[in-house]
Amino acid sequence: MLFQDRRGKVVESLPSAKKPPADQPMIETAIHEEGWVAVEVDGDSGETEISLDVSKIAPNALIGAGNMLISQPTGPVRLRCFGADWTETVFKAGSEAAAGLLQAVSAGMDDVGRQRFTTNHVDFSSLKEDQKDACESLFKLFEFWRDRAFAFDTSVLDFLRAQGLFERSTLVEPDSGTLGGVFLFTGPGFKLYGSDWPQHSMGLPVTEQPDPVYGRWVGQTYERLFRSNAPEMVQVDATIMSYPLHAPRRSYICARLPWTAGEQRLILSASVLLN
Incomplete structure (x- = not known):
């Protein structure tokens, strides 16, 4: 599993700045507290899974994830968005998923938008x-x-x-x-x-x-x-x-x-x- 951190850089390790609650895994802490994007590729099906919190995502992490998707011309992408509502959408290719990513995040970016x-x-x-x-x-x-x-x-x-x-x-x-x-x-x-x-x-x-x-x-x-x-x-x-x-x-x-x-x-x- 890979991550886009708050700076938009691809990293393989989870953040350690915040200690997760006892009942919350580190991956969820990275997504919901740090604004990171989690990226996982299924080696058998070739499907890429993107998980993010639309209300917490850092702008540079969003940009990095989008560029990653655009560079992946083929293969299905499963986009999992958390926020007020939880949605999961499968796209046929990375370019379609990049557009869907921006649309999905827009609804939960009011606070980011004001900044x-x-x-x-x-x-x-x-x-x-x-x-x-x-x-x-x-x-x-x-x-x-x-x-x-x-x-x-x-x-x-x-x-x-x-x-x-x-x-x-x-x-x-x-x-x-x-x-x-x-x-x-x-x-x-x-x-x-x-x-x-x-x-x-x-x-x-x-x-x-x-x-x-x-x-x-x-x-x-x-x-x-x-x-x-x-x-x-x-x-x-x-x-x-x-x-x-x-x-x-x-x-x-x-x-x-x-x-x-x-x-x-x-x-x-x-x-x-x-x-």
């Missing part, structure tokens, strides 16, 4: 000098939005191109049956999920992202913005899991502005990456 995403409101005076230069275009966009009285037309897209913001802009409209609305446009600079994501995302609910925890967080953000109908400029630090499973830490400053196009309500989000 993965932080937001702080920004004003120009609070920025460092190099950040002021990078984000000047966002403040120009804010002024343009105000001068246009929030009315959206094709001149907005022209302005985004002129300011170098078009590549990292998204346009969202509300949808009565969807948390946060649906994507109308995703700029070609959003390639974290792959080069086809900008085109693939058009018409999708904002929650339906390859990282479902990030998608849910984005959906909650847009839902709040549609309710308040107020602009905001924020610095976001986010750990976003993509496919294959890896989790770069992204820091960006984002202007989110409500617009109207006739009777249609829209939110335009434009961002500048800090790293």
